[in-house]
Structure formats: structure tokens, C-alpha cells
Amino acid sequence: MELYFSPMSCSLATRAALYEANAHATFTYVDSQTKRTEHGDDFLKLNPLGLVPTLRLDDGSLLTENASILQHVAARYPAAALAPSDARGVTRLQEWLSFIGTELHKALFAPLFDAAAPEAARSYALEKGSTRLDHLASRLQGREFLLDRFSVADAYLTTVLNWTRVTPIDLKRWPSVQAYVDRVRARPAYARALAEELELYRAELARRKSA
Amino acid sequence: MELYFSPMSCSLATRAALYEANAHATFTYVDSQTKRTEHGDDFLKLNPLGLVPTLRLDDGSLLTENASILQHVAARYPAAALAPSDARGVTRLQEWLSFIGTELHKALFAPLFDAAAPEAARSYALEKGSTRLDHLASRLQGREFLLDRFSVADAYLTTVLNWTRVTPIDLKRWPSVQAYVDRVRARPAYARALAEELELYRAELARRKSA
Numbered sequence: 396m397e398l399y400f401s402p403m404s405c406s407l408a409t410r411a412a413l414y415e416a417n418a419h420a421t422f423t424y425v426d427s428q429t430k431r432t433e434h435g436d437d438f439l440k441l442n443p444l445g446l447v448p449t450l451r452l453d454d455g456s457l458l459t460e461n462a463s464i465l466q467h468v469a470a471r472y473p474a475a476a477l478a479p480s481d482a483r484g485v486t487r488l489q490e491w492l493s494f495i496g497t498e499l500h501k502a503l504f505a506p507l508f509d510a511a512a513p514e515a516a517r518s519y520a521l522e523k524g525s526t527r528l529d530h531l532a533s534r535l536q537g538r539e540f541l542l543d544r545f546s547v548a549d550a551y552l553t554t555v556l557n558w559t560r561v562t563p564i565d566l567k568r569w570p571s572v573q574a575y576v577d578r579v580r581a582r583p584a585y586a587r588a589l590a591e592e593l594e595l596y597r598a599e600l601a602r603r604k605s606a
Numbered sequence: 607m608e609l610y611f612s613p614m615s616c617s618l619a620t621r622a623a624l625y626e627a628n629a630h631a632t633f634t635y636v637d638s639q640t641k642r643t644e645h646g647d648d649f650l651k652l653n654p655l656g657l658v659p660t661l662r663l664d665d666g667s668l669l670t671e672n673a674s675i676l677q678h679v680a681a682r683y684p685a686a687a688l689a690p691s692d693a694r695g696v697t698r699l700q701e702w703l704s705f706i707g708t709e710l711h712k713a714l715f716a717p718l719f720d721a722a723a724p725e726a727a728r729s730y731a732l733e734k735g736s737t738r739l740d741h742l743a744s745r746l747q748g749r750e751f752l753l754d755r756f757s758v759a760d761a762y763l764t765t766v767l768n769w770t771r772v773t774p775i776d777l778k779r780w781p782s783v784q785a786y787v788d789r790v791r792a793r794p795a796y797a798r799a800l801a802e803e804l805e806l807y808r809a810e811l812a813r814r815k816s817a
Contacts, residue, residue: 444709444741458697460704462673467697486669486678489700493671496704498655501712506727516717516727530655 396420396471397451399438401427402595405500406448407588408554409464412547414584416472424595428603461500462492465547477547484542491541491548498527499555507562521563532569539578553579557589607631607682608662610649612638613806616711617659618799619765620675623758625795627683635806639814672711673703676758688758695753702752702759709738710766718773732774743780750789764790768800 398413398420400406404427413420424433430445432438442449442459450458450467458464466488469478478488503524506512531552534541541548556576559566566573579585609624609631611617615638624631635644641656643649653660653670661669661678669675677699680689689699714735717723742763745752752759767787770777777784790796 443744444737458701460701460708462704463697463700466700470693470697482681486674486681489674489677490669490671493673493704493707497671497707497712501708502716505713509730511726511730513724513726515722515724519720519722526655533654 396453396468397423399423399425399432399441399447399449399451400592401425401447402592402599403557404447405461405551405554407557407592408461408547408551409448409450409468410592411550411554411585411588412465412468412477414588415477415545415550415582416468416475418468418472426599460496461551462489462496465492465551469547476544477550479542479546487542488546488548492551494527495548495551495555499524499552503527504555504558504562508558524564525568528564528566528569528572532571535571535575537571538575540575545579545582549579550585553585607664607679608634610634610636610643610652610658610660610662611803612636612658613803613810614768615658616672616762616765618768618803619672619758619762620659620661620679621803622761622765622796622799623676623679623688625799626688626756626761626793627679627686629679629683637810671707672762673700673707676703676762680758687755688761690753690757698753699757699759703762705738706759706762706766710735710763714738715766715769715773719769735775736779739775739777739780739783743782746782746786748782749786751786756790756793760790761796764796 396413396418398406398409400410400422401424410422425431425438425447427447430438439445441457444459446459448459448461448464450464452458452467458467466478469475473480479485503520506516506520540546541552553576556566556572566576580589607624607629609617609620611621611633612635621633636642636649636658638658641649650656652668655670657670659670659672659675661675663669663678669678677689680686684691690696714731717727717731720727751757752763764787767777767783777787791800
């Protein structure tokens, strides 16, 4: 497998899942501004929408969208048990992956990170987003993970919640969520993925600053 | 099964899927403004986020999020073949469900329908959204449906694209998409679901106008 990623973006969830599974994979950097890969290729020719994560599968085809990529990684490495195997559990995994992708990633964080978004769109996203964090806090009260054990949904959720650091959102308002994020970040695979991408992210920022 | 719905919202996709499957289900109207059900119940007590579709499963529990609800309906009624059964097909179904939910529903349409969204947020969503429609047009060129045959992803996509009628988006700019929407709307189950919800939607608008 080959993962096209941009550091600290939502593709970090896939990297963490691959590390959790001890998977053999290569990681190809995509500059999110120029849409060039580290090999100088035009990423838009691979994925016209220019979105990461994009995963090159064993058969050479490309897969996009976090929810499908994470479920594919879980299915490809069943020994790592990164997804429930019973029908009820699969349904609940899909429910959380969709909630994270739509209500948090797209509705809350996308307007906050979008330089073209007007201030009013940001404050509205923050206001609505706090009800989503209330919902998460209630789910995580007394629970270790979103489902009965660690799953790819936790890799995705923690990756999205990492972004609060550069927003006005203070997770301390939701102690069960803060404790959860700390718990997932303490997992060796997640910690390694996060540390590596943080370093790449800082190098990217330094490169842009000096350009 | 009991589907909590609001007419012409994204819950229409679930209704259409249930009709495609000849499923036995009840449909409970939720007023999207007051969050009251047709029985006078407070919907926020059932689903604190107040979102439809919400599906009451056979075991009495509630399921939220379109992507998971649609996959659950497909799995519950396998004879209707509303989802691929092979692993590769399942992955592609999940990819499209996620694309529709994140890139179209949340990123393109949500700002257009949000009365609190400023004008700049809307024009930005329209501009970015047109690249998503280009992507769809290219996928649907020479294809009948998103996957090899009709699936719940088509029910969801068509439901979302129905909303273009009340936006500045003119699907005629993307002929393969327009032809696709016409094709799905011509299916008896989808046509029935759409006609019923349009009538309920018009009645809702008339009630609000006279209130």
C-alpha cells in the first residue's frame, strides 16, 4: 500500500492505523498548497480533487475518503482488530466514522481552517460544533474508546481533535474528551505517527516561511 | 423499523431505500424547526443532535448518520441487492457514501441552506462545489449508476442533488449528472418516495406560512 498524505491532515489517521497493524506501507508526501508529491509528480493527475488521504491499494487502484480507507485498512489487516467483526459493531463503527467526517471534520473544522471562510462562518461553526463536542463528551463518559475497544474510528477522531490546538476550542471544557484524546495519543502506534507527522509539519512550515 | 424523517431532507434516501426493498417500516415526521414529532414528542430527547434520518432498529436501539443507516438497510434486506456483496464493491460503496456526505452534503449544500451562513460562505461553497460536480460528471459519463448497479449510494446522491432546484446550481451544466438524476427519479420506488415527500414538504411550507 502507498499512502498519499499531508502532515497533520486527516491522513494521519490512516498512518496511525497502518502502524497499529504493523502494515508494510510507503508514505508519499503531498504538498497541500502546490499539490506536488515529494517525487515532483502532479497529485491532481492522480486525484483530481487533490484530497488526502489517497491510498494506492495492492491492485494498483486508488481509494479516497477516510471512512472507506480506514475500513479497508482494518479489513486488510484483521489480526490487528481495528474494526468490530460483528454486524452490530460494524454498523456502529460506520455511524461514528460518518459522524466524525460530517459533523466534526466538515461542519466544525473545515470552516475554521478555510482562509476564504468569513468570520461569521467560523463563529457559527464554533457555536454549532460545541453541541457536537457535548455529544462526544457524553458518549466518552466512562468509556475508554468510541466502541468496546480501540478501532479506526478512534484514530480518525483523535486526528480531528488534534486540530483543536490551533483553534479557539479548548478541550478542557469537555474533560472526558480531553482524557480520551490523551489516552489514544499515548498508544505507541498513534504516538509514533503523531510525532513523525508533527516533525514533517514543522519542516513544511519552515520551508514555506523561508520561501 | 421506524424512520424519523423530515420531508425532502436527506432522510428521503432512506425512505427510497426502504421502498426499493419492500421493507415493512413506519415513518415518523419530525418538524425540523420545532424538533417535535408528529406525535408531539420532543425529538431532541431521542436524538440530542436533532438530526434526521434517525432509524429505530428492530432491537429498539437508534441509529444515526446516513452512511450507516443506508448500509444497515441494505444489509437487512439482502434480496433487494442495494449494496455490493463483494469486499471490493463494499469499499467503493463506502467511498461514494463518504464523498456524498462530506464533499456534497456538508461542504456544498449545508452552507447554501444555512440561513446563518454569510453570503461569502455561500459563494465559496458554490465555487468549490462545482469541482465536485465535475468529478461526479466524469464518473457518471457512460455509467448508469455510481457502482455497477443501483445501490443505496444512488438513493443518497439523488436526494442530495434534488436540492440543487432551490440553489443557483444548474445541473444542465453537467449533462451526465442531470441524466443520472432523471434515471434514478424514474425508478418506481424512488419516484414514490419523492412524490410523497414533496407533498409533505409543500404541506409543511403551507402550515408555516399560515402560522
